[in-house]
Amino acid sequence: MNLSIFNSDMKKFILQTSIFSLVVLAFLVSVNYYGDSANLFKPSYENKIAEIIFDNHNATNISNYDERKLQKEFVNRIDDRPDILVLGSSRTMLIKSTLFEGKKFINNSVSAASIEDLIAIYQLYKAKKILPKKIILCVDPWIFNKNNGKLNWKSLTKEYNSFSSGKEITEKKEFILNRKTKQLFSFSYFQASLSNLPSVIEEKMDSTALSLDPVASDDIYNVSSTKLVDGSLSYSKEYREASKKLVTIKAQSYIKVKLYAIEDFEEVSPEIFEEFDAFCQEILSNNIELVFFLSPYHPVVFEKLKNEYEIVLEVENKISEYSKQNKIELLGSYDPLKLNVTGDGFYDGMHSKENTIKKILKIETDNDVYMPLSEW
Amino acid sequence: MFFNSVDFAIFLPIVFVLYWFVANNNLKFQNFLIVVASYVFYGWWDWRFLSLILFSTLVDYSIGVRLSKEENTLKRKILLWISIVVNLGFLGFFKYYNFFLDNFIDAFSIFGTKINANSLNIILPVGISFYTFQTLSYTIDVYRKKLEPTKNFIAFSAFVCFFPQLVAGPIERATNLLPQFYKKRTFDYNRAVDGLRQILWGLFKKIVIADNSAQIANEIFNNSTEHNGSTLVIGALFFTFQIYGDFSGYSDIAIGTSRLFGFDLKQNFAFPYFSRDIAEFWRRWHISLSTWFRDYLYIPLGGSRGGTWMKVRNTFIIFIVSGFWHGANWTFVVWGGLNALYFLPLLLLNKNRTNTDNVAQGKYFPTIKELSQMGFTFCLTVLAWIFFRAKNISHAYDYLSTIFSKSVFKFPHFEQIDLAFSTALLISLFMIVEWIGREKQYAIENIISIKNRGFRYSIYLGIVILIMIMGNFEENEFIYFQF
Numbered sequence: 001m002n003l004s005i006f007n008s009d010m011k012k013f014i015l016q017t018s019i020f021s022l023v024v025l026a027f028l029v030s031v032n033y034y035g036d037s038a039n040l041f042k043p044s045y046e047n048k049i050a051e052i053i054f055d056n057h058n059a060t061n062i063s064n065y066d067e068r069k070l071q072k073e074f075v076n077r078i079d080d081r082p083d084i085l086v087l088g089s090s091r092t093m094l095i096k097s098t099l100f101e102g103k104k105f106i107n108n109s110v111s112a113a114s115i116e117d118l119i120a121i122y123q124l125y126k127a128k129k130i131l132p133k134k135i136i137l138c139v140d141p142w143i144f145n146k147n148n149g150k151l152n153w154k155s156l157t158k159e160y161n162s163f164s165s166g167k168e169i170t171e172k173k174e175f176i177l178n179r180k181t182k183q184l185f186s187f188s189y190f191q192a193s194l195s196n197l198p199s200v201i202e203e204k205m206d207s208t209a210l211s212l213d214p215v216a217s218d219d220i221y222n223v224s225s226t227k228l229v230d231g232s233l234s235y236s237k238e239y240r241e242a243s244k245k246l247v248t249i250k251a252q253s254y255i256k257v258k259l260y261a262i263e264d265f266e267e268v269s270p271e272i273f274e275e276f277d278a279f280c281q282e283i284l285s286n287n288i289e290l291v292f293f294l295s296p297y298h299p300v301v302f303e304k305l306k307n308e309y310e311i312v313l314e315v316e317n318k319i320s321e322y323s324k325q326n327k328i329e330l331l332g333s334y335d336p337l338k339l340n341v342t343g344d345g346f347y348d349g350m351h352s353k354e355n356t357i358k359k360i361l362k363i364e365t366d367n368d369v370y371m372p373l374s375e376w
Numbered sequence: 377m378f379f380n381s382v383d384f385a386i387f388l389p390i391v392f393v394l395y396w397f398v399a400n401n402n403l404k405f406q407n408f409l410i411v412v413a414s415y416v417f418y419g420w421w422d423w424r425f426l427s428l429i430l431f432s433t434l435v436d437y438s439i440g441v442r443l444s445k446e447e448n449t450l451k452r453k454i455l456l457w458i459s460i461v462v463n464l465g466f467l468g469f470f471k472y473y474n475f476f477l478d479n480f481i482d483a484f485s486i487f488g489t490k491i492n493a494n495s496l497n498i499i500l501p502v503g504i505s506f507y508t509f510q511t512l513s514y515t516i517d518v519y520r521k522k523l524e525p526t527k528n529f530i531a532f533s534a535f536v537c538f539f540p541q542l543v544a545g546p547i548e549r550a551t552n553l554l555p556q557f558y559k560k561r562t563f564d565y566n567r568a569v570d571g572l573r574q575i576l577w578g579l580f581k582k583i584v585i586a587d588n589s590a591q592i593a594n595e596i597f598n599n600s601t602e603h604n605g606s607t608l609v610i611g612a613l614f615f616t617f618q619i620y621g622d623f624s625g626y627s628d629i630a631i632g633t634s635r636l637f638g639f640d641l642k643q644n645f646a647f648p649y650f651s652r653d654i655a656e657f658w659r660r661w662h663i664s665l666s667t668w669f670r671d672y673l674y675i676p677l678g679g680s681r682g683g684t685w686m687k688v689r690n691t692f693i694i695f696i697v698s699g700f701w702h703g704a705n706w707t708f709v710v711w712g713g714l715n716a717l718y719f720l721p722l723l724l725l726n727k728n729r730t731n732t733d734n735v736a737q738g739k740y741f742p743t744i745k746e747l748s749q750m751g752f753t754f755c756l757t758v759l760a761w762i763f764f765r766a767k768n769i770s771h772a773y774d775y776l777s778t779i780f781s782k783s784v785f786k787f788p789h790f791e792q793i794d795l796a797f798s799t800a801l802l803i804s805l806f807m808i809v810e811w812i813g814r815e816k817q818y819a820i821e822n823i824i825s826i827k828n829r830g831f832r833y834s835i836y837l838g839i840v841i842l843i844m845i846m847g848n849f850e851e852n853e854f855i856y857f858q859f
Contacts (some may be wrong), residue, residue, distance in 0.1 A: 009565035017572065020833070024840050140508065144465075186847040194845065253791055256599050 010233055025185075032184045034200055035193025036250035038064040039369075040180050046070040049214045050077060053229055056374045057216035060226040063361060067110040068117065068155035074106065074231060075124040080376045082106050084248055086232075087121055088138020089113035095136065097371040099231035099363045104376050107231040112150055112261065115272055117141045119279050120156035123163040133228075134289040141315040141334065142261035143276070146269040151260065211280070220370075229372035237349055247346055251298040254349030259304070265311045281324065292323050293360065294332035296339055300347040332360040377420040380582055388418065388633065390824035395637055396563055404562050407534045409636070410674055411558075416501070421543075422640045425501040428466060433536045436511045440518045440532070452519060459515040463508045470501055475704030503543030505701060509668055511536055514550035516672055523551050523653055525648045531557035540633040544626050546644040546664035553641070559798040561638030570824070572633030572736035576836065577627030577820050585806050586621030587612040587848035592792050594602035597765055599776050605784030608775055611797065615765045616758045617803050620649065623662070647806070647814045650735050652749035654718040654756060663699070669694045683858050687723055702764070705773060713765040718756050802846060819827050 022046060038043040045065050050073035052059040067170065074252050083103040090111040097105035108121050125131050142148045183189045217226060226234045234240075242250070248357050254260070294316060297305060305312045316334050323330040333339055336346075345356035358366065377383050389411045399405040403508040419426050439459045446452050498806020508859045514535070517523040526532045535554045541547075594613025596603055603611070629646035634641045644664050651657035658666055680687040692713070722728040735750065742750065759776075766772035778784075790796070813819030820839075827830045 007563075013563075013565050016569075020836070023837070024844075028844065029842075046461050187844055187847065190844055191847075249424075256595060256791060367425050 003081070006186065009091065028187070028190055029184045031197060034192050035119045035190075035195075036200070037192035037196040038066075038183075040066070040183055045214070046073050049227055050074060052214055052216045053227060053231070054374045055216065056229060057218060057371050058220065058222075058228050059214045060211070060217045060222040061215040061224050062333050063224065064225055065153050068120070068152060070160075070227075071110060071121050072124060072156070073107050074108065074373065075121075076207050076248065078106070078128075078130065078373065078376065080104060081130045081241050082125075082223065082376075084134045085125070085132035086138070087118050088136070088293065088295075091140060092136070092138040092162075092293060092350060092357075094235075094352070094357055095293075095361070096228065096232040096354075098366050098368050099358065099361060100371075101365075102335075104130040105230055105371055106373060107233075109138065109231075109233075110152070111145070112152055113138070114148060114150035114196070115275055116153035116160045117156065118143070119163045119275075120153060122147070122279070122283070123159040126154075127159070127162065131286050131288060134291065135283055136291045137280075137283075137294050139294045139297060139319050140261075140295070141312045141314075144263070144268045144272050144315055145262055145265040145311075146366045147264035148261040148273060151200060163282075178337035184359075191213040220373075229370050229374065231373065233305065235347060242341075244344060247298075248300065248343055250348040251343070251346065252320050253298040253331060254298070255301055255304045259301075259309060262305075262309055262312060262348065264311065265309065267312070268315055273318070273324065277322075280322075280328070284326065284328075289329075291331060292319060292330045294319065294330070294334055294361075295350070295352055296332060296336040296341055296345075296356065297334055298346045298349045299336050299343055301340075302334065302336055331362070377417050379626065383420065387413075388636075392636060395687065403558075406561065406590030407528075407530045407557055410534040410539070411530060411537060414534070414537040414542055417539040418542060419430065420539065421502050422618070425504075427500055429507060429537050432463060432466065432507065432511050432535050432810050435459060436515050436536070437526070437529055437532045438816050439515055443515075444525040446450055447783040452672050456515060456519045460512065463512050463755050467504055467508045470504055472704045476501060485791055486542070506547055507542060509537055509547045509549075509665075513547070513672065514554065518759065519551055523554070526554060528558065538634070538639070538825070540637075540639075541641060541688050544623070544630070545662075546627055546641050547628065547668055548641055548664065549668075556639050563758070564638065566824075567635050567638070570821070571632040573820060573823065574628045574635070574855040575841055576632075577818055578625040578632060580632075580839055581621040581625030581628065582808070582842050583847035583849065584621075584802055585799075586618045586625055588795065588802070588846070588848065589618035590623065591848065591855070592790070592799060593618050595763070595792055597775075600771070600778070603790060604632075604788070605779045605781050606786055606788040607778050607790050610790070612758050612765075612775075612779070614799070616649075616754075616761050617806075619761065619764070620645075621806075631818075643817050647810055647819075649754055649757070650750055650814055651753050651812065652731040652735055652746060653702065653722055653727070653753055654715065655722050656731040657757060658715070658719070665698065669698055672699060684724065688720065691719055691723055695719065706769050707763045707766050708744045710769060710772070711760055714760045714763060718760070721743075737815065798846070802842075832842075 033041055035122040035342075036042060046069040049059045049062055049065065049070055053074070054077050082105065084100055084105045086092050086109055088108040090109065092108060093109045093111075096106055096108075097103065097107075110117055110121070125250075142150070199284050213228075220226065220228065220232075220234050221237070221240065223237045225236045228234060231270070280290060312334055320330060322328070336342070339356070339359060341352070341356050341359065343357075347353055352360070355362075358364070377387060385590055391409070394408055394413075395406060399409045415429075418429065425740075436459055439455050442455055444453060446455065451740075461730045514523070514532075518525045526535075529857070531554065533558050535550065538548075590612055593611050593615040596607055597615065600608060601612070624645035631644070642664055644662060646660040646663065648657050648660035651660055674690050677690045677693060678686050679690060695712040695716035696709055697712070699708040699710070699715075702708040702711075719728065722730075731749075735746050762775055762779075763772045766775060812818045813822055820835075823832055823835055826835070
C-alpha cells in the first residue's frame with residue numbers, strides 16, 4: 001500500500017469525512033436503538049406477552065413485535081398435545097377457542113405467513129413431540145409466489161432448516177451483522193423509531209405516562225389490539241368499529257397500490273408447491289387431521305384479482321384439486337361470492353370478520369368461553 | 377448497484393481507498409482498477425450483459441485503431457458504418473425489437489392481414505442507450521479527425537464503462553473524458569470535497585424530492601380514471617419534480633463521484649425549470665444528450681444552414697429521435713414531437729437564442745416578465761411530461777381530457793394528501809435553494825464560500841438529517857435506468 005499519498009490534504013479529507021460519517025452514524029444508531037419502533041432491541045418484549053397469556057390474562061397495548069418469536073415462547077411453555085392448531089397468517093388470527101368447546105385450542109398464526117413460517121411453527125411442535133390432533137392450515141395465495149419477498153420467517157430459521165433437513169439443528173451463534181443488528185443502520189427503521197422516540201422519552205421521564213410494554217387485561221376488546229389467552233387476536237377499537245364506508249375505502253385503497261405479496265406472481269412456484277406437498281404429507285403421515293382454510297378477499301379486491309391477477313384463481317383451483325386428491329377437507333374460498341359474503345363481512349380488503357370466519361368453518365354456535373393456554 | 381443503496385455506500389469507499397492508496401503510483405493500474413470496479417458495479421445488476429459492454433468496447437477500439445491507419449475515404453466510411461450498425465444494432469434489438477414487431481403486426485392487421493409472430497422476452501440492459509452513444513461519439517470523432525484514436529485499450533475500456541456515469545450518463549464525449557484517462561490524477565482536496573457536496577445534493581434530490589414525488593405521481597397516474605382534473609394536475613406537477621429530482625440527482629451523484637477520483641464530467645442539468653422559453657429549457661435539460669443530438673444528428677443533417685424549411689425539418693427530426701431514444705413507446709415520440717412544436721414559433725421568429733444567459737443574473741428576484749415567461753415555459757413542460765409518464769397514448773389523451781374538463785375546478789382528492797403537503801413544502805424549499813444557486817454548476821456549490829466552518833458543516837448535517845427524516849428509502853430505481 002502506498003502511503004505517500006497520505007499527505008496532509010488526504011489526511012484532512014479522510015479525517016473530516018470519517019468524523020462527519022461517524023456523527024451521522026451515531027445519530028442513526030442511537031435513534032434506532034432507543035426509539036426501537038419494532039421492539040427489536042427490547043429482548044423481553046415477546047417474553048412479557050407470553051408471560052401475561054400464561055398467567056391467564058389477555059395481553060393488550062402490543063405492537064410491532066416479532067410474532068415468530070412469540071410463537072416460540074408459546075410452544076416452549078406448552079407440554080400437552082393440542083387438539084386443534086391454527087397455522088396461518090393475519091387472515092386466520094381471529095379463529096378462537098370459543099368456536100371449539102372443550103378443545104385444547106391454540107392459534108399460532110403470524111402476520112404475512114410464508115410457507116417457511118408454516119413449516120417452522122409446525123416443527124416447534126414436532127421437536128417437542130406434541131404434534132396436534134388437527135391442523136387448520138390457512139393457504140394464502142402468496143405462499144406460492146417465489147417473489148413474495150417474505151423474510152420474516154428468518155426468526156425461525158433453525159426450525160425451518162430442521163424440518164427441511166430432517167435433523168435437529170443446533171442454534172448457531174448469529175453473525176454480528178444479522179437481520180436484527182442491520183436494522184440499527186436502517187434509514188426506514190430510523191424514520192419509524194424517530195416517531196416512537198417521544199413516547200420512549202416520555203415513558204422514561206414520567207412514571208404516569210402510558211406504558212409502551214404489553215399490558216395484562218381481562219377484557220377481550222380493548223383500545224389497542226389484544227392477544228388473547230388462546231393465541232388468537234382481537235382487533236383494536238378503531239379497527240373493530242370502522243364504519244361500512246371506511247371499510248370500503250380501505251378495500252379501495254388496498255387495490256390502488258401494489259397488491260400485497262402477489263405482485264410479480266408469475267407462476268405457482270413448482271419448488272414451493274413441492275415443499276407444500278411434502279409438508280402436507282408429513283402432517284397426514286402423523287395421523288393429524290388436516291383442514292385447508294381459504295380466507296376470502298373483500299368483493300372490491302376480488303374483482304381486481306379476478307381481472308388482473310388470475311394466478312390467484314389458479315392457486316385456488318390447484319389447492320382444490322390437491323385437497324380432493326389427498327382427501328383433505330377444504331373450507332372457504334378467495335372468492336367472497338362463493339361464500340355468499342358481502343363487504344359487511346370484512347374489516348378491510350383482506351381480513352374477514354368473526355362472522356365470516358364462523359360461516360367458513362360452518363360453526364353456528366359460539367359459547368364465548370375461551371380455553372386459556374394456561375389451563376390445558 | 378444503485379447510488380441510493382447500502383451496497384454503493386460500501387462499494388464507493390473501498391474503490392476510493394484502492395484507487396488512491398494501492399493504485400496511486402501507476403496510471404495503468406488506476407485505469408485497470410476503474411475498469412474492474414465498473415464491471416463489478418454493472419455486474420451487480422446483471423453480469424450477463426457485461427459481455428455486451430466488452431464487445432462494444434472491442435469493436436470501437438479496433439475500429440478506432442483501423443481508422444488511424446486508413447486514409448481511403450470509402451474504407452473509412454465503411455469502418456464508421458460498421459461501428460454505427462453494431463452499436464445501434466444492439467440498441468435496436470434490445471430496446472426496439474418488440475416495439476417494431478408489434479407495430480408491424482398492428483399495421484398489417486389494419487389491412488386485414490394477420491401475422492403470427494411472437495414478441496421476445498427481452499430484458500433491456502441497463503444503460504445501453506448511454507454507453508452506446510458514448511462509444512459512438514468516439515468513433516465519429518475519430519472518423520472526423522477531431523480526436524486521435526487511442527492505442528491504450530485499458531484507458532479506452534475505462535472511458536466506455538466508467539462506473540459513475542455508465543448507466544445513466546452524463547453521456548460524455550470522448551474528447552472530454554478520454555484524455556483524462558491518459559493523465560496522472562493527483563488527489564485534490566477541494567475537488568474531492570466539492571464532489572462529496574454534489575453527491576449529497578444529488579441524494580437529496582433523489583431520495584427526498586424524486587422518491588416522495590414518485591409516490592404521489594404513481595398513485596394519481598396509475599388510477600387516473602378515478603380522479604378529477606385538479607388531482608390530475610397535481611399528479612402531473614409531482615411527476616415534473618420527480619423526473620427532475622431523479623435524473624438531475626443521478627447526474628449530480630455521478631459528477632460528484634467522478635470528482636472523488638479526479639475526473640471532471642460535463643454539467644448535465646442547469647436549472648431547467650427556470651427557463652424563460654422552451655429553447656432555453658432544452659439548453660439546460662439533459663445537456664449531454666441534447667448536445668449529442670446537435671453535434672451528431674442535427675448538424676450532419678444540415679443544421680440551420682439550409683433555410684427555414686430545413687431548420688424546421690431538422691428540429692422535428694432531432695426532437696422525435698430524442699423522444700424515441702427514451703423508450704420504445706409512441707408516448708415518447710409524441711413527447712418529442714410536442715416539444716418540437718413548442719420550439720417552432722421560436723425557430724420561425726428566430727428567437728431560439730434569445731435567452732442564453734441566466735435568468736435575473738446577479739439579482740435576487742426575476743422581473744414580472746421573466747416570472748411569467750418562466751411560468752409559461754414550466755406549464756408547457758408539465759403538459760409534455762404527461763405524455764412521457766403515461767402508459768400509452770390513450771392514457772395520456774384521457775388524462776389531458778380530464779384536466780381540460782370542468783372537473784379541474786373541483787377540490788383535489790387522493791389518498792396521500794398528507795404526503796403531498798409535506799412534499800410540496802420540501803419542493804418549495806428545494807426550488808428556493810436552486811434559485812439561489814442557479815448561477816453555479818449545482819445549487820449548493822456556493823456553500824464553500826461560507827467562511828465559518830461550523831456553520832458550513834451544520835448545513836451539511838441539516839441536509840443529511842432532512843434526507844434521513846423525510847427521505848423515501850425503498851431503494852427506488854432511477855427512472856433513466858430504463859432508458
